[in-house]
Amino acid sequence: MISFEPVADSSLVPPPSGWTTQVHVGAVFEGGHSYHAQVFRDRQCLCHIVMAGVAVEAERAEEALAIRVRNWIEAFETRDVSDSVALQAS
Numbered sequence: 001m002i003s004f005e006p007v008a009d010s011s012l013v014p015p016p017s018g019w020t021t022q023v024h025v026g027a028v029f030e031g032g033h034s035y036h037a038q039v040f041r042d043r044q045c046l047c048h049i050v051m052a053g054v055a056v057e058a059e060r061a062e063e064a065l066a067i068r069v070r071n072w073i074e075a076f077e078t079r080d081v082s083d084s085v086a087l088q089a090s
Helices: 057-078 082-089
Strands: 004-006 019-025 034-040 044-053
Touching: 019 057, 034 057, 044 057
Parallel strands: none
Antiparallel strands: 004 019, 019 034, 034 044
């Protein structure tokens, strides 16, 4: 069973205002690590992003997670919701 521990420095993935991120790390096959970021808005988890592998170094994984989290939040905030709003109104 894989055990994930919270990363002590939560500033590894600084999200925009209104968003929070929790990052956890755990061991995976053959001595590698898995970095798991949960992205929250108003206490609701909207996304999980995972980086895993034997050659994943902590610093590179944290940088990659930060980029992926910011990209996901930007895409989420700029998505076209006109169709989904129309569906909810019908």
